[in-house]
Amino acid sequence: MAVKKLNDSLSLIDEVRKWGSFKQNGVSLRYMMEFGSKPTEKNLLISAQFLHKELPIRIARRGVELESLPYGLSDKPAILKVRDWYLESFRDLRSFPDIKDTNSVLEFTKMIQMIKVRHNNVVPMMALGVQQLKKGLDRKVDYEDLDEIHEFLDRFYMSRIGIRMLIGQHVALHDDPNPAPNCVGIIDTKMSPLEVARIASEDARFICLREYGSAPDVNIYGDPNFTFPYVSAHLQLMVFELVKNSLRAVQERVIDSDEVAPPVRIIVADGIEDVTIKVSDEGGGIRRSGLPKLFTFLYSTATNPLEEDSDLGNVRMTMAGYGYGLPISRLYARYFGGDLQVISMEGYGTDAYLHLSRLGDSQEPLP
Incomplete structure (x- = not known):
């Protein structure tokens, strides 16, 4: 050649x-x-x-x-x-x-x-x-x-x-x-958001169990028969990050008490324009002053797992630390015309709303 x-x-x-x-x-x-x-x-x-x-x-x-x-x-x-x-x-x-x-x-x-x-x-x-x-x-x-x-x-x-x-x-x-x-390349034309949420939640609970020795339950609500076309790997990444954050917040809130960890709740809603997935926790919430920092790449409330001499091939998936989970998840949502919003009640918990455009017509955002 x-x-x-x-x-x-x-x-x-x-x-x-x-x-x-x-x-x-x-x-x-x-x-x-x-x-x-x-x-x-x-x-x-x-x-x-x-x-x-x-x-x-x-x-x-x-x-x-x-x-x-x-x-x-x-x-x-x-x-x-x-x-x-x-x-x-x-x-x-x-x-x-x-x-x-x-x-x-x-x-x-x-x-x-x-x-x-x-x-x-x-x-x-x-x-x-x-x-x-x-x-x-x-x-x-x-x-x-x-x-x-x-x-x-x-x-x-x-x-x-x-x-x-x-x-x-x-x-x-x-x-x-x-x-x-139902697969066209990596696109699942009949993706079940409930099934993807279940798999992502199990992965997040596994990480939580490894880090803390226990993990709150995750309850998922929605129509199990509902499907729509999407890239399931993208959705799994986004839901995993949101559930992981919620599990960490709940676990750290109850870790030194006798309180039973309240479950994380996932609700899948099928709208005309959007499919919306809400991830709710009772992990104590986020201070209002901290909310603008959630989607920046230079901010994390956890210790960074990377060091100067990190062997990147062996970096384990951790509960937190890069400060990248939320901003990258929002980019994945926006890539196909969706969005990610976080609303928090300090002293109680946090709701994350993952909006996925179900029309499939939006062009890639090209930076």
Whole structure:
């Protein structure tokens, strides 16, 4: 296979900047479902050709941003590592020749799956970079007010969700020509939110049991027969984070008392426009002054589980600490036109409302 060569690193940076200025093209959940419902050779070729042009643009945009972050964040060792991953992935994509037949689709699919794996640890590595920044900041700087950093991280993670969605969808369509019933790539056309909530809750309770030795019950209410099209992996991640936060709050409230831990409640409501999932707890609530910080990436009430010498391959899922669960969950919700809101009653508990758009028509938000 003839491979186009990108020259030295200087010309690579020039190429990244050029591609970073190109227009991105968003897609909707409905389009992904309709297009992927017929994974013919022709459609897989069209999909690969689209990604061959689209992925370098999205990756280049993030690569350019990683070079010029405020407060010296670009120079932190962990951020430099992430930037190298993005530049390497850009080089791989731009070095790949035009896709014209089934064999080149196969090779391209293998390559983008490798890119997806390369970027698996981007979130903890970025968290480590932000931690390195916080250690070096002047103590007079209130890092909850670093708007430029928050806005960058919002754009960066929203873009990452989109890139992984596009790659994951293409790879799933290519690798599984006979998918499970109701599945179109990684989209479940008849996803049961109650079933996903049950699985996510069991995972969160397992983590809670491991950390504290006990875990509150989780009660789930809603129509067990209700289904709608969505990416179940996205929903599982969001519900897991919300339930995990609630379990931690309840457990820490009752841990030194004889009080029986009140259950966490999940209610699934089927609306005309939205499917809404409410996660309620009696964990004591959040101070009103703390609510604006919940969706920032530089804030957590727990000890950060990452250290400078962390082996990222062995970082265990913990109850809390990155300060990333809620803001990233909100981005996942917004990716397909939904949202996440948290309302708290200090001294009693917290309600989180996860709104999921059931229309499937909203375009990807492209930062």
